Amino acid sequence: MKLYSIVFSPTGGTQKVAALLTKALGGEAAAIDLTDSKQDFSTIGLTQEDVALIAVPSYGGRVPAAAVERLTAMHGQGARAVLVCVYGNRAYEDTLVELADLAAAAGFRVVAAVAALAEHSIARMYAAGRPDEADKAVLGTLWEKIRAKLDAGDDTVPALPGQRPYKPRGTRTMVPHTSKRCVACGRCTLGCPVGAIDPRDPRRTDPTRCIGCMRCVQICP
DSSP states (O other): OOEEEEEOOSSSHHHHHHHHHHHHHTSOOEEEETTOTTOOGGGOBOOTTOEEEEEEEOBTTBOOHHHHHHHHTSBOTTOEEEEEEEESSSOOTTHHHHHHHHHHHTTOEEEEEEEEEOOOSSOTTTTTTOSOHHHHHHHHHHHHHHHHHHHTTOOOOOOOOOOSSOOOOOOOOOOOOOOTTOOOOOHHHHHOTTOOBOTTOTTOBOTTTOOOOOHHHHHOO
């Protein structure tokens, strides 16, 4: 069995939760970064013996659109999948059921799912410092149960909260802007998961492509 960590985490909160879960399994995980806009995800294939931890943040109760496109391009080929939805301020609504449908469409067998808190990527006062020590203890306990299910070869599909059809996607209007202190270093351009920042002029962001993930804000020096 090979463990894969397939994560969409622009500002690191979802990655923290995913890392805690994979660490609890006691092994190294092959990392697949769903925020990498340059990666050809159609070339990635797993096997039936593999296990994939698929983690995404909840954006308005849905899976981020960029993660949808990249995950469905992959070839699960019967690998078992543990789903993780991370949220920081509000209900995650249809995120888990949508992620389960996407994983199944990509050829994964969904066997477990987790919803976890992490510090909000925009309003940092919400879920500040999460996951904290108490969260880590809970996640460790959850993973022990998941590992027992995996070891037993139990592939029953879990009942997940959420609705089908999914709730409509909200319209994002929050687009980060530079200040006079911008030196056009280009870090934001290289790091943007959707290529919304003009590489010729990092002070310009395409509002039709920006997903408001705040990675540019986080990595700006």
